[in-house]
Amino acid sequence: DTAVSQTPKYLVTQMGNDKSIKCEQNLGHDTMYWYKQDSKKFLKIMFSYNNKELIINETVPNRFSPKSPDKAHLNLHINSLELGDSAVYFCASQRGALENEQFFGPGTRLTVL
Amino acid sequence: GNSVTQMEGPVTLSEEAFLTINCTYTATGYPSLFWYVQYPGEGLQLLLKATKADDKGSNKGFEATYRKETTSFHLEKGSVQVSDSAVYFCALSAYGNKLVFGAGTILRVKS
Numbered sequence: 001d002t003a004v005s006q007t008p009k010y011l012v013t014q015m016g017n018d019k020s021i022k023c024e025q026n027l028g029h030d031t032m033y034w035y036k037q038d039s040k041k042f043l044k045i046m047f048s049y050n051n052k053e054l055i056i057n058e059t060v061p062n063r064f065s066p067k068s069p070d071k072a073h074l075n076l077h078i079n080s081l082e083l084g085d086s087a088v089y090f091c092a093s094q095r096g097a098l099e100n101e102q103f104f105g106p107g108t109r110l111t112v113l
Numbered sequence: 114g115n116s117v118t119q120m121e122g123p124v125t126l127s128e129e130a131f132l133t134i135n136c137t138y139t140a141t142g143y144p145s146l147f148w149y150v151q152y153p154g155e156g157l158q159l160l161l162k163a164t165k166a167d168d169k170g171s172n173k174g175f176e177a178t179y180r181k182e183t184t185s186f187h188l189e190k191g192s193v194q195v196s197d198s199a200v201y202f203c204a205l206s207a208y209g210n211k212l213v214f215g216a217g218t219i220l221r222v223k224s
Contacts, residue, residue: 004156033211040216041151041200041216041217041219042216043202043214043217045211045212056211090156090157092156092157100145100147100162100164100212101147102157102159102212103158103159104156104157104158106154106155106156107154107155107156
């Protein structure tokens with residue numbers, strides 16, 4: 001069984017469009033994250049939710065809006081896509097906010113044309 | 114603030130060579146330290162961790178020792194394989210706070 005899953009795996013879209021990436025974890029964890037990985041493999045944390053509450057909101061354009069309908073899901077909606085949004089986006093989960101180990105999804109490669 | 118510095122890559126080695134990837138950190142207090150590995154086309158997965166000074170984490174032939182005096186957590190493997198080709202990330206977490214990752218080191222192993 002996949003622990004942390006993301007859909008879609010690949011997303012190609014035009015500038016200005018709005019798109020969503022979905023993430024689900026079946027580990028029973030309380031905390032979930034979104035990361036952005038650029039072409040040089042640098043990982044940047046974007047958001048974190050604990051029990052559906054936003055606990056980390058790094059300096060991210062407000063075109064990015066996370067939504068957590070329940071603690072097993074954390075979706076990322078992006079409005080007015082720009083070329084610079086092209087990256088691989090990873091979802092991760094963690095048992096609790098004070099735990100250390102994170103479990104990552106397989107990533108969503110977003111390409112904005 | 115907390116930060117992690119790891120050696121720049123790519124690191125290219127022949128199969129069976131010895132591997133060291135350097136990692137140093139800056140943190141207040143006593144962080145937990147981690148190495149994550151990202152195989153091509155996949156997400157990150159935990160390779161090993163150490164939660165206090167002098168602890169040694171090990172997994173799949175990889176080792177790293179938490180050195181408080183030198184604020185280091187260098188990754189080593191005695192004999193690398195082609196299948197070890199991946200990106201390796203050093204990371205720290207202090208007091209249950211978010212993970213802080215290094216920039217990642219690409220390892221390429223040639224047969």
